[in-house]
Amino acid sequence: MHVVVPFDGREPKTRLSPVLDIEERREFARAMLEDVASTIESVGFEPTILATSDVDCEWPVVVDERTLDAAVNDRLAEIDGPVAIVMADLALATPDALGRLFAAGGDVVLAPGRGGGTNAIVARHPDFRVDYHDASITDHREIAHDIGAEMAEVDSFRLASDVDDPADLAEVLLHGEGRAAAWLREHGFELASEAGRVSIER
Amino acid sequence: MHVVVPFDGREPKTRLSPVLDIEERREFARAMLEDVASTIESVGFEPTILATSDVDCEWPVVVDERTLDAAVNDRLAEIDGPVAIVMADLALATPDALGRLFAAGGDVVLAPGRGGGTNAIVARHPDFRVDYHDASITDHREIAHDIGAEMAEVDSFRLASDVDDPADLAEVLLHGEGRAAAWLREHGFELASEAGRVSIER
Numbered sequence: 001m002h003v004v005v006p007f008d009g010r011e012p013k014t015r016l017s018p019v020l021d022i023e024e025r026r027e028f029a030r031a032m033l034e035d036v037a038s039t040i041e042s043v044g045f046e047p048t049i050l051a052t053s054d055v056d057c058e059w060p061v062v063v064d065e066r067t068l069d070a071a072v073n074d075r076l077a078e079i080d081g082p083v084a085i086v087m088a089d090l091a092l093a094t095p096d097a098l099g100r101l102f103a104a105g106g107d108v109v110l111a112p113g114r115g116g117g118t119n120a121i122v123a124r125h126p127d128f129r130v131d132y133h134d135a136s137i138t139d140h141r142e143i144a145h146d147i148g149a150e151m152a153e154v155d156s157f158r159l160a161s162d163v164d165d166p167a168d169l170a171e172v173l174l175h176g177e178g179r180a181a182a183w184l185r186e187h188g189f190e191l192a193s194e195a196g197r198v199s200i201e202r
Numbered sequence: 203m204h205v206v207v208p209f210d211g212r213e214p215k216t217r218l219s220p221v222l223d224i225e226e227r228r229e230f231a232r233a234m235l236e237d238v239a240s241t242i243e244s245v246g247f248e249p250t251i252l253a254t255s256d257v258d259c260e261w262p263v264v265v266d267e268r269t270l271d272a273a274v275n276d277r278l279a280e281i282d283g284p285v286a287i288v289m290a291d292l293a294l295a296t297p298d299a300l301g302r303l304f305a306a307g308g309d310v311v312l313a314p315g316r317g318g319g320t321n322a323i324v325a326r327h328p329d330f331r332v333d334y335h336d337a338s339i340t341d342h343r344e345i346a347h348d349i350g351a352e353m354a355e356v357d358s359f360r361l362a363s364d365v366d367d368p369a370d371l372a373e374v375l376l377h378g379e380g381r382a383a384a385w386l387r388e389h390g391f392e393l394a395s396e397a398g399r400v401s402i403e404r
Contacts, residue, residue, distance in 0.1 A: 097357055112359060114316070115369075116376050116393070116400035134395040137376060155299055157314060160359035167317075174318050174339060191318070193336040198318035 001102065001122070002079050003045045006068055007033050007088040008052045019166045019202065028183055032163060033057070033088045035178035040086060043099045047086070050075060073129045082124045090119055091172045091180035092158040101159060106152030108144040111159040112137045119162050125149040169200045203304065203324070204281050205247045208270055209235050209290040210254045221368045221404065230385055234365060235259070235290045237380035242288065245301045249288070252277060275331045284326045292321055293374045293382035294360040303361060308354030310346040313361040314339045321364050327351040371402045 012029035013020070020028060033049070037059050040047040049061045050071055064071035076083055084102060086093075101111055101120050108128050113119035116135035121128075127147040131139040144151040161171050163180070172181050173191050184200075192201035214231035215222070222230060235251070239261050242249040251263045252273055266273035278285055286304060288295075303313055303322050310330050315321035318337035323330075329349040333341040346353040363373050365382070374383050375393050386402075394403040 094357070112377065114359075114363075114373070116372065135376065135393060135400045138393075155296070155360050156357050157316075157359045157362035158357050160362070161316075170318065171316070174337065175314065191337060191340075198337045 001045060001082040001084055002075075003040050003047045003084040003086060004050050004072065004075050005033065005036055005040070005047045005086050005088050006050045006072060007055065009055050010053050013089070013164070015164045016166060016169075019169070019200070024187065028180065029089070031179040031183040032091045035176075035180050036086060036088050036090050036093055039093050039095055039098055039178075042095045043102065045084075045102065049088075068132050069130055072132075076123060076129060082122060085121045085123070085130065087113075087119045087162055089163045090159060090161070091163050091178065092161045092175050094158055094177070097154075097156045097158040100156060101154045104152050104154050105150075107149035108140070109152045109154060110137060110140050110144075111154045111156055113162050114160050117162060119159050120154070166200065170198050173200065174198070203247060203284040203286055204277075205242050205249045205286045205288060206252050206274065206277050207235065207238055207242070207249045207288050207290050208252045208274060209257065211257050212255050215291070215366070217366050218368060218371075221371070221402070226389065230382065231291070233381040233385040234293045237378075237382050238288060238290050238292050238295055241295050241297055241300055241380075244297045245304065247286075247304065251290075270334050271332055274334075278325060278331060284324060287323045287325070287332065289315075289321045289364055291365045292361060292363070293365050293380065294363045294377045296360055296379070299356075299358045299360040302358060303356045306354050306356050307352075309351035310342070311354045311356060312339060312342055312346075313356045313358055315364050316362050319364060321361050322356070368402065372400045375402065376400070 013025045016025055037047045047059050049055055049059050051061055051063055052065055054063055055061050072085055107125040109122035110118055111120035116137055118136040118140050172184055188202045189200050192199050215227045218227055239249040249261050251257055251261050253263055253265055254267055256265055257263050274287055309327035311324040312320055313322035318339055320338045320342050374386055390404045391402050394401050
């Protein structure tokens with residue numbers, strides 16, 4: 001199975017601007033990418049990084065400057081056989097969680113993200129295409145249904161937890177075990193508690 | 203195994219006040235309780251509702267007006283053998299997700315909630331006690347460690363998704379299959395999309 005990891009190395013993680021400057025966001029996004037790619041490797045697959053600009057890393061890189069949908073759908077059209085698409089900001093992903101994704105049966109396997117997103121996909125049906133706008137999990141369920149694909153979902157908190165907002169950094173500190181969690185600690189982030197909810201402080 | 207479901211029937215879900223009045227919050231909380239309790243039954247266990255005031259329902263009710271920690275720890279001390287504690291607001295819980303929780307090995311099994319919470323626990327060690335304040339998942343890991351209990355965690359988006367804030371209602375509309383999702387639809391809630399994120403409108 002081909003495993004594709006879309007990655008924006010230029011202007012990554014803009015919603016983290018309140019707590020990280022552009023250079024920090026690039027470093028942190030890169031740490032998350034390395035966590036995700038090495039976790040994919042640890043369960044026996046080689047990731048290909050599908051990047052908006054060239055990335056200097058140990059994995060094969062395909063550069064595609066178009067939108068996420070256009071770039072991913074091009075890969076889906078070009079590659080014969082099963083393709084997995086795993087987002088580069090799943091800083092909580094573990095070998096167990098990705099192993100469950102890759103092992104799940106079905107023509108189309110979806111890992112929902114919090115807030116209606118789709119954080120990982122296994123596509124074993126040649127007609128499946130992505131549409132990442134808005135509530136993409138609803139769209140992907142419909143697309144799978146419309147092409148007559150057998151659909152399955154993987155129920156994983158770790159795969160549901162993409163890192164977009166400052167509040168998501170608390171999840172990385174609470175549950176992350178890799179480079180991204182280490183990067184946050186090295187850069188002064190720690191858990192805080194305000195009004196009974198967990199947040200971060202620096 | 204005894205399965206205890208803590209439930210506040212008096213002032214439930216105060217953080218939903220911006221979108222639901224007190225009577226609606228009681229009805230909605232009750233719908234979630236019924237979803238959780240009937241899902242527990244569907245995988246072969248009888249839930250006991252541990253409530254702050256009497257609840258008229260088809261399941262056994264134990265009334266305990268004290269804090270959540272005091273009430274749950276009393277049950278843990280009194281009951282011989284394994285005890286599961288499952289929060290009443292897991293409106294996304296499915297038989298599969300709860301089945302994985304109950305089947306997981308370990309003296310203490312934790313299902314993390316978003317934001318550092320602990321949404322479900324299986325305690326097979328007589329000395330385990332709960333502490334639900336702040337980042338309770340961290341406390342529960344420490345408590346399990348301190349009593350020498352073998353600890354496991356269940357990785358489930360559905361069990362991680364407790365319903366506290368208006369934003370959580372979007373998850374119920376996106377993924378819920380029970381009374382709580384139906385209640386929201388009957389009361390005029392639907393998914394909306396603002397600035398690329400999914401929210402709710404009424």
